[in-house]
Amino acid sequence: MAVKQEHFDRLETRSPKAREAALMAALPKHIAWAKKRAPGFAKIFSSINASKITSRKALATLPLTRKSDLAILQKGLPPLGGLNATPPAKLFVSPGPIHDMEGLGANWWRTARGLFAGGFRKGEVILNSYAYHFTPAGSMLETGAIALGCTVVPAGTGQTEMQVAAIERLRVSGYVGTPSFLKLIVEKAHELKANISSLKKAQVGAEYLPPVLRTALQEVGISVTQMYGSADLGLIAYESLLPDGSVAPGMILEEGLLLEIVRPGTGDPVEPGEVGEVVITSFNRDYPLIRFATGDLSAVLPGTSPCGRTNVRIKGWMGRADQSTKVRAMFVTPGQVSEILRRHREVTKARLVVEGEAGNDRMTLKCEVKERPAALAEAIVATIRDVTKLRGEVELVAPGSLPNDGKVIEDLRKYG
Numbered sequence: 001m002a003v004k005q006e007h008f009d010r011l012e013t014r015s016p017k018a019r020e021a022a023l024m025a026a027l028p029k030h031i032a033w034a035k036k037r038a039p040g041f042a043k044i045f046s047s048i049n050a051s052k053i054t055s056r057k058a059l060a061t062l063p064l065t066r067k068s069d070l071a072i073l074q075k076g077l078p079p080l081g082g083l084n085a086t087p088p089a090k091l092f093v094s095p096g097p098i099h100d101m102e103g104l105g106a107n108w109w110r111t112a113r114g115l116f117a118g119g120f121r122k123g124e125v126i127l128n129s130y131a132y133h134f135t136p137a138g139s140m141l142e143t144g145a146i147a148l149g150c151t152v153v154p155a156g157t158g159q160t161e162m163q164v165a166a167i168e169r170l171r172v173s174g175y176v177g178t179p180s181f182l183k184l185i186v187e188k189a190h191e192l193k194a195n196i197s198s199l200k201k202a203q204v205g206a207e208y209l210p211p212v213l214r215t216a217l218q219e220v221g222i223s224v225t226q227m228y229g230s231a232d233l234g235l236i237a238y239e240s241l242l243p244d245g246s247v248a249p250g251m252i253l254e255e256g257l258l259l260e261i262v263r264p265g266t267g268d269p270v271e272p273g274e275v276g277e278v279v280i281t282s283f284n285r286d287y288p289l290i291r292f293a294t295g296d297l298s299a300v301l302p303g304t305s306p307c308g309r310t311n312v313r314i315k316g317w318m319g320r321a322d323q324s325t326k327v328r329a330m331f332v333t334p335g336q337v338s339e340i341l342r343r344h345r346e347v348t349k350a351r352l353v354v355e356g357e358a359g360n361d362r363m364t365l366k367c368e369v370k371e372r373p374a375a376l377a378e379a380i381v382a383t384i385r386d387v388t389k390l391r392g393e394v395e396l397v398a399p400g401s402l403p404n405d406g407k408v409i410e411d412l413r414k415y416g
Helices: 016-037 039-044 067-076 111-117 137-148 160-170 179-192 211-219 334-343 374-388
Strands: 090-092 100-102 125-128 151-154 174-177 201-204 223-230 234-238 251-253 257-262 276-282 292-298 325-327 330-332 349-357 360-368 393-397 409-411
Touching: 016 039, 067 292, 111 137, 111 223, 111 234, 125 137, 125 160, 137 151, 137 174, 137 234, 160 179, 174 179, 179 201, 179 211, 211 223, 223 251, 234 276, 334 349, 334 374, 360 374, 374 393
Parallel strands: 125 151, 125 174, 174 201, 201 223, 349 409, 360 393
Antiparallel strands: 090 100, 223 234, 234 251, 257 276, 276 292, 325 330, 349 360
């Protein structure tokens, strides 16, 4: 599907320098707003002088708010832990136990930008097969499509035959939903001998898109792009189409966000290109999530997209950052590995490998160091015992030896 190279607005083609300057100028005001209007952030940032947070280095000194913390925060101060600065227009209670909100205003989740990059345009009829019941996914994509001027068919999940019939009767041209359900729709249409040739484009998310499935859908005339988002933040990043209809490499960060990639278990930014946890500061005035640790792994790609958009690109979703595991009946966490590194500055990177059979667990901390004195290994062994209360071995390796996959703890034990 050939597309004319267009952009949603001028923000997408700003110089990186101009974008960074705008983000840094907005940051202290946004933090001050959150402290003033959101009681949860007033507590989290009680000792923070917002006017001083004018750089990424300063931002990195602020505490993280982890997605995994939300359930506890919301239980203490329902419904949203005091992190919202305005009353919610909608409250979502699924998948739970975390609640999410939607505020007033068009394109509140900012999904219109990603849809536009995927070739969706004003006047098209779009089938939205994301769930509408208690969960924000359906509303998230609906609001973006309507903001573009599309007509939305609020299909929700299930009832595959009805969805096929709707595509055929209404001449639906676009689909939003999971890739696996789109596959079911195409298979059901083939089984029913239904004509769904009007369906030319899809933007999928919420689960892994196998390359073989993307290719298979392209072969039946459906161009597929991916979006990456969350119920807390809305759209985070999205794929874009090139003029020849191919998909540009990487996923482009949404313009209303500031991205950090940090080492799992810490709030410390990693080196460019290194895999780490996605941390987002959202400039949403209703729900101003600041240094929000998503629990997802990704990495920044070098350079800019050939589609002309100049914002940061990431590799997309690369797994989960929470790698806590139980060893000999005690939990070991990425934060503990980080504490060990903090005490031994000679170590530039480390990975804790857990092996063995039930009841005979073995821990080995592989540490990247420039020099390998025996005394250092012995000292790290003692620190492992002090921090984790467990015995562990140490293996000193050369810089660059450990994989760039974001793993801090690797559990190699076999279960079952």
